[in-house]
Amino acid sequence: RRILLINGPNLNLLGTREPQVYGSTTLDDVVSSAKEQASKLSVHLESFQSNHEGAIVDRIQAAGVGGGVDAIIINPGAYTHTSVAIRDALLGVEMPFVELHVSNVHAREPFRKHSYLSDKATAVICGLGVHGYTVALEFAAKHMKIKDK
Numbered sequence: 001r002r003i004l005l006i007n008g009p010n011l012n013l014l015g016t017r018e019p020q021v022y023g024s025t026t027l028d029d030v031v032s033s034a035k036e037q038a039s040k041l042s043v044h045l046e047s048f049q050s051n052h053e054g055a056i057v058d059r060i061q062a063a064g065v066g067g068g069v070d071a072i073i074i075n076p077g078a079y080t081h082t083s084v085a086i087r088d089a090l091l092g093v094e095m096p097f098v099e100l101h102v103s104n105v106h107a108r109e110p111f112r113k114h115s116y117l118s119d120k121a122t123a124v125i126c127g128l129g130v131h132g133y134t135v136a137l138e139f140a141a142k143h144m145k146i147k148d149k
């Protein structure tokens, strides 16, 4: 299994950005733990972070047909609440995905309650802190139904 982890805007600041909301673990720490976990689970993990909506759309498209990716774990950051383009990209490549948020988006500002992705996601994880990445990867590696090739 090949899994692509996508982190959207401002997640490069994980660990220093609003630590009371997102904790003090950096994205580098998250990614290196995830890589270690992936090798124990015998899955291939690729990681991609971008602050740019179009770059995320391009990465999703590249993962699609012939891209050698079976499932995506995506923390779309603020694009969760705004991006029809990221939704369309995921649907366009028919890629099963887990939507992940570090914080509990339902316990915050009302505009964070709506997601353009949740109704199409295989699973939605929020509020587990960075532990959500561990849970998402375990699920994607062991239990997620992926497309037949």
Ligand code: DQA
Pocket (backbone or CB within 6 Å): 009, 010, 011, 075, 076, 077, 078, 079, 080, 100, 101, 102, 103, 104, 105, 112
């Ligand atoms: C987030 C939640 C979003 O509302 C926010 O814009 C983020 C991070 C999270 O991981 O909790 O950038 O996706």
